[in-house]
Amino acid sequence: MPYLFLVLVSLTLTSCQTLREVGQLRNVDFRLDRVTNAQLAGVNLSQLERPEDLGPVDLLNIGNAVRRGEVPLSFSVIIEGTNPADNSMSARMTALDWTLLLNERETISGAFAEETVLEPGVPTDIRFPVELNLVEFFDGGARDLVNLALSLAGDGPPTNVQFQAEPTIRTPLGPMRYGEPITIVHRTVGNDAAQ
Incomplete structure (x- = not known):
């Protein structure tokens, strides 16, 4: 009987710890910090401010990509x-499933899928x-x-960028996912975004 009691107490304490960790992650503020290394059909966009800045070779590459129906846009997202x-x-996030809305x-x-430790009071880049x-959407x-x-890339007309995400955290009982997706970032980017 004492052994069963100790097991129950241990499970109760573990469950309380798990709930606290879930609560800690729910208090974490996520925001889109920046987008870097944007490329469109192999054209580096970091030096461009408007379409008129594209050179003849860039225009040819993008035009050919549009005709093929394959206009790949790649970039790195930094979420803080x-x-x-x-x-x-600390909140220990082990995974973040996301969906991008433009x-x-x-x-x-x-x-x-990289484990990230979010220490109290310390902004952490993800x-x-x-x-x-792009032509698919x-x-x-x-x-x-x-x-x-x-x-x-930070220039051009305003664009609304949003991520729906479902974090997974490590707990004493194993990985635990949020019950439903949350909006973790929501930001308008572009030249006139602040206006």
Whole structure:
């Protein structure tokens, strides 16, 4: 009987610890910090501010990609996770399943699978690559697709960027996922985004 009591107490304490860790991660503030290394059909967008900055070879590459129906846009996303300083413990995220929405249109999904420790009061970068074929999700010609890509790179017309995500945390009882996706970042990017 005493052994059973000790087992029950141990399970209760473990469950309480698990609930605290889930609560800690739910208090973490996630935001889109920046997008880097944006490329459209092999064209580096970091030096461009508007479509007119594209050179003849760049225009040819993007035009050919549009005609083929394959306009790959790749970039690195940096999400900043901040565990509030008044939290009593670290939040240990082991995975982050995500879906990217551009201008409120669902595009692609992926998974970030590196364990990340979110210490109280210390902003932590979570970086992962994203790649999608723009013509699968957006109509329009080369100029429209270039404008959308430039917006993600920080230039061009405003674009709404949103991630729906479901974090997984490590607990004493094993990995635990959130019950439903949460919006962890929501930001308008582009030249006029702050206006």
